[in-house]
Amino acid sequence: MNVFLSFKKTFGVTTKYTKTIKANYSKMLIKKRESFIQEEVKKIEQWWNSPRFKETKRIYTPLDVIKHRGSLGISDVKYPSSTQAKKLFELLEENFKNKKPLHTLGVIDPVQMTQLAKCDDIKVAYVSGWACSSTMVGSTNEVSPDFGDYPYDTVPNQVERIFKAQKMHDRKSFLEFLEKKKPMVDYMKPIIADADMGHGGVTTVMKLAKLFAEKGAAGIHLEDQLAGGKRCGHLGGAVLVPTSTHVSRLIATRLQWDIMGVENLIIARTDSCNSKLISSSSDPRDHEFIQGIMNINVQPWSEKLIDLERQNATSTQMSESELEWYNTNKLVTFDEAVQLQVTSIQFQKYIKTKKELKIKEEKNYLSLGEMKNIIKQIAPKINIKFDWDLPRSSEGYYMFQGGMNAAIRRSLVFSPYADMIWLETKTPNLEQARKFSKEIHEQYPNTKLVYNLSPSFDWSKHGFTELQLKNFIWDLAKEGFILQLVSLAGLHVDGVSFYELAKNFQKDGMFSYVNLVQEKEKQIGCDLLTHQRWSGAEYVDSIMKVVQNGSSSKTLSTTGESFTESQF
Structure with missing residues (x-):
């Protein structure tokens, strides 16, 4: 009533x-x-x-957060990932101050996580989207290369698996510390996870961010690639989104986490150093890198492709026609088109005027329209021929001149909205890293940088001496690249070690297992030697004793006469 x-x-x-x-x-x-x-x-x-957010830019107000949070206050709901994020933030601050690396290896399962945890100088863990795509794909179990086309909860679910294992082994270690006086192992290393490109629009990005915070990731990285055009950063054919689109992803992630009241960290990754395509020309900050052609009377490539399809051309003929079209029609940026169509004096004046206008407007970019107006004033009798629509792909993508300048430009835009910046590179190059760091830190001196120590590089072919390889991580850290990771280390180690065992086991049987596994476990002190103890059997046994008040300690104990690991 x-x-x-x-x-x-x-x-x-x-x-x-x-x-x-x-x-x-x-x-x-x-x-x-x-x-x-x-x-x-x-x-x-x-x-x-607070110091946590002193460098963070937001375009919304606290009231915007409150309006979308509901009736629960900020102190009513707690997420363990936020506690882990605070730990990660403190590690980054300390290491950045001392110019020391926070370096780690990508793990693919709880086994690798527990072994990583025992290494005191490795203080964080990493979960790769590539590894998840190729080894564990949630609801579909459809493993494949990293095209970002797996269900968007795949990596969050892997994070949850790792995080729950961390908590389990932490409880086990704490019990052993209390009852057996064993040293505590820090299993609770903050997890940094791969969020790819966000897997969709703003609402999908927010749902993904929410999943990661709920499931235990202290931080995630988001890359500026297109959903549907995503590629692994070391594959060709990656399609960028406009700068503004990726900024929206970063803002959406922060808003979602503000609504949840968590302090999780955002890494803004740019793949623009290697990319050759961009989905749209909508953002003027991208205009100086979009390529066109100077033959404005040629048939657009996308139209020519449709004609070839109507003529039932073979795939070989289409490939040859595409190659011929782009070889005949050289791709150039607007600046390059100007340089090829005016005198040297006019071009130098054009570059100088561009620089002056940027200073006047207090920005580091000019739109295509602004650049056209400048050259029209300098060379009024010359009609600059340039069209960036003619070479567009059949999907409508624009041609893009990737490189360090584009990566720096984008990263400067992303920095205020992110906690760290990730430069994805083609090769391990310390000089390139120094240049990038210098440009970013001139404007944002406190921005932490991230480096992928990728297994996609053939490290032995880049001229490193043994000493340079040993020092590479520490040399990068001096330039502000604090977080460094071998993203797929766990995957490669898994393959190498198991293949070595399988190859020998087929002929040498148990000798190979004892020699390659058990003896090595004993030699290096690997706790997997006693895998029952490693899994937490004694921990569960202890809980059962509490529940049963010790009444079945002899009959139900996992460590009774049948406990085979007493042999070790």
Whole structure:
């Protein structure tokens, strides 16, 4: 029954009096909610003003967060990933200050996570989207190369698997510390995970960010590739999104985490150093890198392709025609088109005027329209021939001149919205890293940088001496590349070690297993030697004793006479 009707029936009050009570009660509720909102806004303002977010830019207000959070306050819901994020942030701050690396290896299962945990100088863990795509794909079990086309909960689910294992082994270690005085192992190393390109629009990015925070990732990285055009950073054919699109992803992620009240970290990754395609010309910050052709009377490639299809051309003929079209029609940026069509003096004046306009406008880019206006003023009698629509791909993608300049330009835009910047490279190059670091830190001196120590590189073919290889990670850290990772280390080690065992086992049987596995486990002190203890059998046994008050300690104990690991 309605509270006001009940009150009226009990005390026999008039309808007019009941309305007065109801109105006063409603005002009280409104006042209470307004007070709640004001308190929550103050909490968020204080939170955002803390050292954790001193470098973070937001385009929305605390009230925007409150409006979308619901009636639960910021202190009502706690996520363990935020605790891990605080740990990660402190590690990054300390290492950045001392110019020391926070380097790690990509893990693919709880086994590798536990072995990583025992290495004191490796303080974080990494979960790769490539590894998940190729080894464990959630609901579909359809393994494939890293095209970002797996269900978007695949990597969060792998994170959850690793994070739950971390917590299990942490509990086991804590019990051993209390009961057996064994040293504690830090199994709770913060997890950094691969969020690819966000797997969709703003709402999908927010759902993905929410999953990662719920499942245990202290930080994620988002790359500026197109959903549907995504490739592994070391494959060709990757398609970039406009700069503004990726900024929206970063903002969406931060908003989602602000709504949840977590401090998880965002890494903005750019693949523009290696990319040759971009999905749209909508953002003027990309215009100087979009390529066109100077033969403006040629048939667009996409139209020619349709004609070839109508003529039932073979795939070989189409490939040959595409190669011929692009060889005949040289791809150039607008600046390169200008240089080829004006005098040297005019071009130098054009470059100087561009620079002056950027300074005047206080920006580091010019739109195509602005560049056209400049050259028209300098060389009014010359009609610069340039068209970036003619060479577009059949999907509508524009040609893009990837490289360090594009990567720097984009990273400078991303930096205020992210906690770290990841430069994806073609080769391991310390000089390239120095140049990138210098440009970023001139404008954002406190930005932490990330480097992929990729297994896609043939490290032995890049001229490194043994000493240079040993020092590479530490030399990078001096340039501000604090977080460094061998993204697929776990996958490669898994393959190498198991192949070596299988190859020998087929002929040498148990000798090969004892020699390659058990003896090595004993030699290096690997706790997998006693895999029952490693899995937590004794921990569960201890819980059972508590529940049963010790009554079945002899009959149900996992460490009784049948416990074979007592042999070790």
